[in-house]
Each structure stands twice: as structure tokens, then as C-alpha cells.
Amino acid sequence: MTTHKFQYTGLNEDQLTKFNQLADLLVDQNRVHNLTTITAAEDIYARHFVDSLAALELLDELKPEQSEPPRLLDIGSGAGFPALPLAIALPDWDITSLEATGKKVRFQEHARNSLNLTNFTARQGRAEILAREDTYRENFDVVTARALAELRVLAELTIPFVRVGGHFLAWKGPDPAEEVDSARQAIQLLGGRVRKFYDYQLAQNRKFTIVVIKKVTMTPAEYPREFKNIKKSPLG
Ligand code: SAM
Incomplete structure (x- = not known):
């Protein structure tokens, strides 16, 4: 068990307890399964929990009005x-997560069951394949990705899942302007438009950015391509 306790303004006691349970599970399972390079509880809080929660304000703003x-x-x-x-x-x-590696999906399912997260589903699979399934393609209000690929590659793996009018949020480093500029054409081709950069800070005043992309038109049927082609010749 970890001795430190996670704190975050706006979360209730039950939610904070779940975060502490998740940190314990991660520390415990990581010893056996090597799930993440971030292993100390304090680092899990900052780099995994607080960094993930940086999108809360944005999600509140982007939440669609629907029943x-x-x-x-x-x-x-x-x-x-x-x-x-x-x-x-x-x-x-x-919330659905999509992950290619089986042991990571099994950890997520274990966390879901231990924390009783009834609003969470983990799915094993590859994005470029699942994006062709009707129940996934253009079916999500928001798609997120952190530390997956450079934006030209990332755009092709993610934007096909966003419904027209929805958004894609890409967690990026301190200054993504150049990476975004080189991906603008790819984003447009896939039906997206860069809407804004959302800056936030973690400990030690380090600045990070979430790039917000709005889906404005449907993604042409030929995308995403096979992964080897996406990697070999990124769009744009
Ligand atoms: N997003 C997590 C984070 O920030 O801690 C994990 C980042 S890790 C560097 C990238 C993950 O993406 C790996 O677990 C890998 O298995 C998964 N992945 C890579 N390509 C994928 C694809 N085409 N479809 C689904 N998952 C993929």
C-alpha cells in the first residue's frame, strides 16, 4: 500500500478513495507486468492523475447538450x-478506452472491477481497424490521446472516431505549434480543424498543452489506412 494520499480540488471523498486505490493497483501490478515507466506514487499522482484531469475544464465546455x-x-x-x-x-x-496490448487492457479491466467504474469499458484492439466498425466510426463526442504518436499519424488514428461536431483532444508537450503546423493539412483532409491550444501547468511550473481539434466534416472512407502506410507516409 502507498502511504501518500492523492488530493484534487473538486473531487469528493469517494472519488479520492478511488484514485488512491488506482495508485495502489498500479504500483502493485507494475511490479509484475511492467505497465508504465512511472512507478512512484507521487509521480503517478502528478504525471498520470493530474495530467489526465487537466482536461476537466475543457470537457465541461465541450459537453454536448443531450439526454x-x-x-x-x-x-x-x-x-x-x-x-x-x-x-x-x-x-x-x-468512457471507453482502446488499447492494443492485452496485458494493459487486462489491468484496466481489473481496475474497472476493483473500483466499480460502471461508466468505463476497456476494449482491446488497434485504432486503424476499429475505426472501420460502425459502432465506433464517427460515434464519439470526444476522442482523447496522450503519448501515442506525432500529430500527423495521430490524426489519422483518432479523427475517424469523432462524430461531426465533436472534438479530438491531443495531449502534447510545452510547445506543439510546429508539430500542429505540419499536421494541419492532414487534419483538414480527415475532416478536422484546429480550434485552440489549451495550456496548463503541472508541478514545477512546467507548461503543457492540449490541442483541441473540432470535427467539421465526415472523414473520407479511405481513412484510416493500414498502419504500415500511415507510418511510412503520414498525411500532409
Ligand atoms: N496513453 C497512455 C499514457 O499516456 O500513459 C499510454 C501511452 S503509450 C506510450 C502508447 C500506447 O498506445 C501503448 O500502450 C500501445 O500499445 C498503444 N498503441 C499504439 N498504437 C496503437 C494503435 N494503433 N491502436 C491502439 N493502441 C495503440
């Missing part, structure tokens, strides 16, 4: 980031 729960898909979520913290913090959202 059914808004749907969020996190692609390449690894051990479940940002998907699991968002599922704890946003019980009225329906």
Missing part, C-alpha cells in the same frame, strides 16, 4: 491514461 451520457473514447490508453482518471472524475460520461 444520454456523452461518449468519450481514449485511444492507445496504455495502463488507462487519461481514460481511468476521467472515468472516476466524470461519472455522467460514458
Whole structure:
């Protein structure tokens, strides 16, 4: 068990307890399964939990006005980031994570069951394949991705899942302007438009950015291509 306790303004006791349970699970399972390079509880709080929760204000702003729960898909979520913290913090959202590696999905399912996260589903699979399924393609209000790929590659793996009018949120480093500029054409081709840069700070005043992309038209049927082609010749 970890001795430190996670604190975050705006979360209730039950949610904070779930975050502490998640930190314990991650520390424990990581010894056996090597799920993440971030292993100390304090680092898990800052780099996984607080960094994932940086999107809360944005999600509040982007939340669609509808009676059914808004749907969020996190692609390449690894051990479940940002998907699991968002599922704890946003019980009225329906959160799905998509991850290629089986042992990471199994960890997410274990966390879901241990924390009783009924608004969370983990799915094993590859984005470029699932984007062709009707129940996934253009079916999410918000898609998120952190530390998955450079934006030209990332755009092709993510934008096809966003419904027209929805948004894609890409967690990026301190200064993504150049990376965004080189991906603008790809984003447009896929039906997206860069809407804004959302800056936030973690400890030690380090600045990070979430790039917000709005889906404005449907993604042409030929995208996403096979992964080897996306990697070999990124769009744009
Ligand atoms: N998002 C997590 C985070 O920030 O901690 C994990 C980042 S990790 C560097 C990237 C993850 O994406 C890996 O777990 C990998 O298995 C997964 N991944 C890579 N390509 C993928 C694809 N095409 N479809 C689904 N998952 C993918």
C-alpha cells in the first residue's frame, strides 16, 4: 500500500478513495507486468492523475447538450491514461478506452472491477481497424490521446472516431505549434480543424498543452489506412 494520499480540488471523498486505490493497483501490478515507466506514487499522482484531469475544464465546455451520457473514447490508453482518471472524475460520461496490448487492457479491466467504474469499458484492439466498425466510426463526442504518436499519424488514428461536431483532444508537450503546423493539412483532409491550444501547468511550473481539434466534416472512407502506410507516409 502507498502511504501518500492523492488530493484534487473538486473531487469528493469517494472519488479520492478511488484514485488512491488506482495508485495502489498500479504500483502493485507494475511490479509484475511492467505497465508504465512511472512507478512512484507521487509521480503517478502528478504525471498520470493530474495530467489526465487537466482536461476537466475543457470537457465541461465541450459537453454536448443531450439526454444520454456523452461518449468519450481514449485511444492507445496504455495502463488507462487519461481514460481511468476521467472515468472516476466524470461519472455522467460514458468512457471507453482502446488499447492494443492485452496485458494493459487486462489491468484496466481489473481496475474497472476493483473500483466499480460502471461508466468505463476497456476494449482491446488497434485504432486503424476499429475505426472501420460502425459502432465506433464517427460515434464519439470526444476522442482523447496522450503519448501515442506525432500529430500527423495521430490524426489519422483518432479523427475517424469523432462524430461531426465533436472534438479530438491531443495531449502534447510545452510547445506543439510546429508539430500542429505540419499536421494541419492532414487534419483538414480527415475532416478536422484546429480550434485552440489549451495550456496548463503541472508541478514545477512546467507548461503543457492540449490541442483541441473540432470535427467539421465526415472523414473520407479511405481513412484510416493500414498502419504500415500511415507510418511510412503520414498525411500532409
Ligand atoms: N496513453 C497512455 C499514457 O499516456 O500513459 C499510454 C501511452 S503509450 C506510450 C502508447 C500506447 O498506445 C501503448 O500502450 C500501445 O500499445 C498503444 N498503441 C499504439 N498504437 C496503437 C494503435 N494503433 N491502436 C491502439 N493502441 C495503440
